[in-house]
Amino acid sequence: MRRKAAGLILSGLLLATGCSAGSSSPNAAPTASGTGPSAAPSSDGSTAPGGPDDTSGTADAFRKWKIKPMAQAPAAPKTKPVRTGSGAPPVVSDIPTREKIVFVTFDDGAEKDPKFVTMMRELKVPFTMFLTDDIIRSDYGYFKPLQELGNAIQNHTLSHPNLRTESESAQRHEICTQQTKLKAEYGTTPHLFRPPYGNWNEDTRTAVKACGPQAIILWRESMQIKGMQYQRGDKKLHPGDIILAHFRGPSELKGTSMTEMTANMLRMISDQGFTVARLEDYV
Ligand SMILES: [Zn+2]
Numbered sequence: 001m002r003r004k005a006a007g008l009i010l011s012g013l014l015l016a017t018g019c020s021a022g023s024s025s026p027n028a029a030p031t032a033s034g035t036g037p038s039a040a041p042s043s044d045g046s047t048a049p050g051g052p053d054d055t056s057g058t059a060d061a062f063r064k065w066k067i068k069p070m071a072q073a074p075a076a077p078k079t080k081p082v083r084t085g086s087g088a089p090p091v092v093s094d095i096p097t098r099e100k101i102v103f104v105t106f107d108d109g110a111e112k113d114p115k116f117v118t119m120m121r122e123l124k125v126p127f128t129m130f131l132t133d134d135i136i137r138s139d140y141g142y143f144k145p146l147q148e149l150g151n152a153i154q155n156h157t158l159s160h161p162n163l164r165t166e167s168e169s170a171q172r173h174e175i176c177t178q179q180t181k182l183k184a185e186y187g188t189t190p191h192l193f194r195p196p197y198g199n200w201n202e203d204t205r206t207a208v209k210a211c212g213p214q215a216i217i218l219w220r221e222s223m224q225i226k227g228m229q230y231q232r233g234d235k236k237l238h239p240g241d242i243i244l245a246h247f248r249g250p251s252e253l254k255g256t257s258m259t260e261m262t263a264n265m266l267r268m269i270s271d272q273g274f275t276v277a278r279l280e281d282y283v
Pocket of ligand 1: 107108156196197
């Protein structure tokens with residue numbers, strides 16, 4: 001009952017706000033050289049990965065999904081441009097870079113569409129997952145093949161509260177417990193944290209630091225079902241932008257699908273001449 005109710009409330013909030021309601025003034029991030037984890041890509045491909053029949057990540061794979069092929073992302077920088085490690089965790093909405101790259105993130109974990117796994121296996125577009133325990137615990141396993149493709153699983157709290165209305169100790173519980181749960185389920189300790197709705201305060205920073213994540217990640221654009229919501233007036237992607245998308249549940253998708261929503265987003269990225277890089281290589 002509790003879980004169901006939480007899910008319903010959450011869907012309502014997501015519909016109303018796109019999980020993007022008023023974020024605290026995002027500032028681009030501070031400093032410290034990074035030697036963080038780089039997820040090891042692996043595959044459980046059905047068509048001999050790397051073999052002659054494997055078109056994953058190629059122009060053919062993009063054409064199959066009716067997306068203009070993207071350039072390959074540049075090599076990961078030797079020093080991460082967003083430094084972390086000392087002081088309060090930086091709050092990051094975009095990455096300082098001149099390259100035409102953006103970063104794709106999927107939140108919550110409501111939709112668990114097997115076709116999305118196929119799509120991402122074929123396209124090899126990197127992305128980051130910010131997952132909430134209440135929303136994923138019906139099927140933790142769904143996210144494992146996505147992780148095995150080299151995509152990191154990061155912390156998005158235990159129950160998706162508005163952290164601004166929570167005490168510091170309640171925030172700590174939400175963040176630290178999810179840190180432990182994700183480590184237990186997926187074998188890796190989250191390195192990044194995203195506050196639900198983009199709502200955070202100084203207690204959040206204190207709690208994040210105590211729990212382990214190195215940075216608070218917000219966003220510059222939010223992918224709706226069909227259109228992109230831009231924060232800037234020019235309604236364009238800028239180098240280094242972080243894009244928010246969701247594993248949207250069927251009640252929100254209403255007739256479209258997770259793969260179609262994702263294809264729409266990737267088309268907008270590709271059509272503006274951008275390609276997708278891996279967030280964890282930069283923070
Ligand atoms: Zn969320």
